[in-house]
Amino acid sequence: MMTIRRMNSQSANFEQELNQLLAWESVNDHNLQQTVLDIIARVRQAGDSAVLDYTQRFDQVSASHVTNLMIQPAQLAAAYHQLTEDKRSALATAAERIRHYHSKQKQESWQYREVDGTVLGQQITPLDRVGIYVPGGKASYPSSVLMNAIPAKVAGVPEVIMCVPTPRGEVNNLVLAAAHLAGVDKVFTIGGAQAVAALAYGTQTIPKVDKIVGPGNSYVATAKRLVFGQVGIDMIAGPSEILIYCDGKTHPDWIAMDLFSQAEHDEEAQAILISEDAAYLDAVQQSLDKLLPTLERAVIARASLAGRGALIHVQNEVEAIALINRIAPEHLELSVENPEALLPHIRHAGAIFMGRYTPEALGDYCAGPNHVLPTSGTARFSSPLGVYDFQKRSSIIYCSAQGASHLAEVASVLARGESLTAHARSAEYRMIAEE
Structure with a gap:
């Protein structure tokens, strides 16, 4: 039987276990x-x-x-x-x-x-x-x-x-x-x-x-x-990650292979499944055991799931969403009946794969969105690589004489308040004397 951590959100030490699961030392050797x-x-x-x-x-x-x-x-x-x-x-x-x-x-x-x-x-x-x-x-x-x-x-x-x-x-x-x-x-x-x-x-x-x-x-x-x-x-990327939330109605072999799709990257990759259905987690465990020997990179996948993988039992959808946002995964699969209903509540994820027919692997290669994604919880403040990463923005300010005079009054007060009198005088030169 393949070793993978089993966790329950109701356990007294769940938060400590979760912190240990998510811990990864970035590049600092x-x-x-x-x-x-x-x-x-x-x-x-x-x-x-x-x-x-x-x-x-x-x-x-x-x-x-x-x-x-x-x-x-x-x-x-x-x-x-x-x-x-x-x-x-x-x-x-x-x-x-x-x-x-x-x-x-x-x-x-x-x-x-x-x-x-x-x-x-x-x-x-x-x-x-x-x-x-x-x-x-x-x-x-x-x-x-x-x-x-x-x-x-x-x-x-x-x-x-x-x-x-x-x-x-x-x-x-x-x-x-x-x-x-x-x-x-x-x-x-x-x-x-x-x-x-x-x-x-x-x-x-x-x-x-x-x-x-x-x-x-x-x-x-x-x-x-x-x-x-x-x-x-672009970013300092950590190991690849997938977090799957399933309602227990997707074929367990599909979900097991989705977990393997990240685990086969390397031994430090992370694959996590969360569900309210404890029996379903058992079924996925059985699928993992059954399918692992069929993988070309079985040794790597086994090490990844044993070291950083987890099957987590949660109480309900609200708890699942809170856990998703807490983890802020690189890849998130919402393998549920109505993923659109969950989408407004997902605040932190690099890429969101919606429904039972959208495995993360499609995003890696050909769906269209970028597969360069924030890892290690950085989806809390980072975004996928995109066109905006290769463009710069320059502000344009072109004052008319009247506009400069009006703005100079404001700038003069603020600059003198900061004791930057050259700033103030530079602005004041543009003030139009009232007739």
């Missing part, structure tokens, strides 16, 4: 941080030569120049056209759905004119250059290429630079094909903290970017945290 700091410092100082050295050391890939680590657009196109028809079609369908969804997010500049002629507004502009990090080797995610690059292109970013490691020269054609479909401008086959440093500070060959997005291992996550401020970043 001192030794790892020092290693990454050293890598960043060397890349800043030595540029290309440091990147080449680290690529040789960590990925066992030798090159005489960083340009030899570039993949040309023609190679990306060739990778796409060499795919089998089913893979090419699936990738194209996913790309089109992601592009269509994100086109709805694009913000436009706006202005309004006040009675005295003063114009106020907001100008929306895309970032100039964005860097996308994509894991490589055995962890290759073409879906992440689409989810990170397409919103940037929809936002109007002129140049998207992608870094993807190719350990021992292993190139994933699906990743390259996705880069072609998403409109990535340059691809460098480098990875790790050295790739993040190169994107953040630039080298002789790799251009400096304005923002770095995309998932990676602990070295990549630490590097992103350390270069934040020099460049923007």
